[in-house]
Amino acid sequence: MESFQHLMNGFLVALSLQNLLFATIGCILGTLIGVLPGLGPAAGTALLILITFKLEPTSAIIMLAAIYYGAMYGGTITSVLINVPGEAASVVTCLDGYEMAKQGRAGPALGIAAIGSFIGGTVATFGLVLVALPLARFALRFGPPEYFALLCVGLSLVMALAGKSLAKALVMGIVGLIFSLVGVDPIEGAPRFTFGITPLLDGIRFVPVVMGFFGIGEILLNAEKSLAGVMAGGGKVTSFLPRREEWPICATSILRGTGLGVFLGMIPGTNSAVASFMSYAIEKRLSRHPEKFGTGAIEGVAAPETANNAYANAALIPLFTLGLPGSPTIAILMGALIMNGLTPGPLLFTQHATFVWAVIASLYIGNVILLILNLPLVGWWAKLLKIPYQVLVVIILVFCIIGAYSLNNSVFDVGMMILCGILGYFCKKLDFPLAPAILTLILGPLLERSLRESLSLSQGDYRIFITRPISLVFLIITAIILITSVRQALPSAVREESKEAQV
Amino acid sequence: MTRVNLIVWGVVLAFGAFVVYESLELSYYGTDFGPGPGFFSFWLGVLVIGLSVIELARTLRGPREPLPAAFIPGRDGALRILYILAALVASLFLMAPLGFSLCMLGLCVLLLRALARLSWWATVPIALASSFGLFYLFRQLQVFLPTGILGI
Secondary structure, three states: OHHHHHHHHHHHHHOOHHHHHHHHHHHHHHHHHHHOOOOOHHHHHHHHHHHHOOOOHHHHHHHHHHHHHHHHHHHHHHHHHHOOOOOHHHHHHHHHHHHHHHOOOHHHHHHHHHHHHHHHHHHHHHHHHHHHHHHHHHHOOOOHHHHHHHHHHHHHHHHHOOOOOHHHHHHHHHHHHHHHHOEEOOOOOOEEOOOOOHHHHHOOOHHHHHHHHHHHHHHHHHHHOOOOOOOOOOOOOOOOOOOHHHHHHHHHHHHHHHHHHHHHHOOOOOOHHHHHHHHHHHHHHHOOOHHHOOOOOOHHHHHHHHHHHHHHHHOHHHHHHHOOOOOHHHHHHHHHHHHOOOOOOOOHHHHOHHHHHHHHHHHHHHHHHHHHHHHHHHHHHHHHOOOOHHHHHHHHHHHHHHHHHHOOOOHHHHHHHHHHHHHHHHHHHOOOOOHHHHHHHHHHHHHHHHHHHHHHHOOOOOOHHHHOHHHHHHHHHHHHHHHHHHHHHOOHHHHHHHHHHHO | OHHHHHHHHHHHHHHHHHHHHHHHHOOOOOOOOOOOHHHHHHHHHHHHHHHHHHHHHHHHHOOOOOOOOOOOOOHHHHHHHHHHHHHHHHHHHHHHHHEHHHHHHHHHHHHHHHOOOOOHHHHHHHHHHHHHHHHHHHHHOOOOOOEOOOOO
16 A cells, blocks of 8 residues: 555656656657667667756656657567567567558557557556565665675576577676776775776766667668668558457457566566567467467567567566666666666665656556557658668767767767777677676676675675575575576587486 | 687687786785775686686587678678778767867768768758757757867
């Protein structure tokens, strides 16, 4: 009951004219980002942080959150209309969404995606309301050792799900941690890895790194291919509602998609693409007509789109309650919170209750805005696809430069962004995942501080991590995840050899 | 791909060694209680070295892998990348003396003509909107972008 009372107060703040306006602008900008291929939610959210610099924290985060879930829905439009997913989570939507569009049913595909996204997002936000306070209260028992162990769990999950090669994911995670160490040591005040460069004393800021990795890096990679014709096409959209006989199928798919999305959203290290792909696979397995999947089955659109948006909202649960970002985009939101002087975690609910509940309330409102906006505006979004990609590249580059510069009025940050862009380009070419580096760059200072504070508490005795029950449980979970990941990463040949040896 | 992997993991190994070397310059033990500023970075460097040695050994022992198709960009692709990088680096050095608007005007004109091959009729309005237009827009949002020696 207490949560709902807080939520009502949150609605009072979120429903102010100013915050409604920012949520609407965020939804529009987010959908725009999602629609444009080559700009995922992570890069888009990072790019648009600059717009929120001068806003007060609640409005800024409401707008960024709206950009985030707007982008999640925007990716669907291009998937359905031109078979080009705006972001990874929408890849699976292409399979049946585009087929439906080819059959002249783009409207029902987009309609059911919007309805599913609305239901998934709303239920996930309801879950956030239910879970947030108890989880945050539990987390208040955490001292530095527990927090260190919890961060280890988060990081190990990220490594485990980061890509094809565990070694590459680990290296990128460590690179992010090393980047986070640059600057003045937080405990003793000694400069580290600054090489006499004054701006480095302030550390490496995450905005130029994210813009470089995801914005510039992606543009350089796309520039390898011919940029012309990436965004041609656009279909006609008329009716938005599925046929009467399709509603029961859609309802069960949306229900399952919601459950899966909420569940995966609460686990740090997963991503929305996992939610949408898993949801599609489950629907296909449970369907009486699996052969219809890939030929325009409406449940092939409803389930993954619901799971995708339910995930997007549920992923805020570990961020707000434990301070654990589950994905790169959530990590960027976490960075934005920190920039606004708000440290995500259990204390957020006690020290900044008005803020956090206003943001949670705005998620409900944002989902309604998305539903109202997206159905009538689909035709407009489709027209945007006619802007040549080469022109967009130039505009994105200008925005990247503005974003990196205006963070601290520093040309040095622009240089850092360009360097990270080049690094990001090579990492993408060589299959080094970028997400672990972003997460550890943001979590690095927290990880180091909690480790060193723990060891200060124990006067250098490492047993502090295993003598405290909560910390021990988290470390055991970390070990299990890492061992499982290493076993999975071992080449099959090695496993075959060991089997033969045992025989 | 084998040779590329060897080079890449060699670079990662060198990076790890550099981090360890730099960490040794910092205090490892710090104060009486708990580790110092060099502690965390030292072990991170050691981890990077360990991982890269394992991957180097795996690459050397494994079968030779061919380079994937289109791994190295074609001439046109490489040229586009160079255009973008040149425009970015130039804007980095020219932003302070010329100011944001003039600098972005140059960047937009260069890239819109070279990459998009737009006509001057299309290039000029887009470039003006993306440079002077954005400068003015962000000034309204209280985000102040640099002005150069000409005061614009």
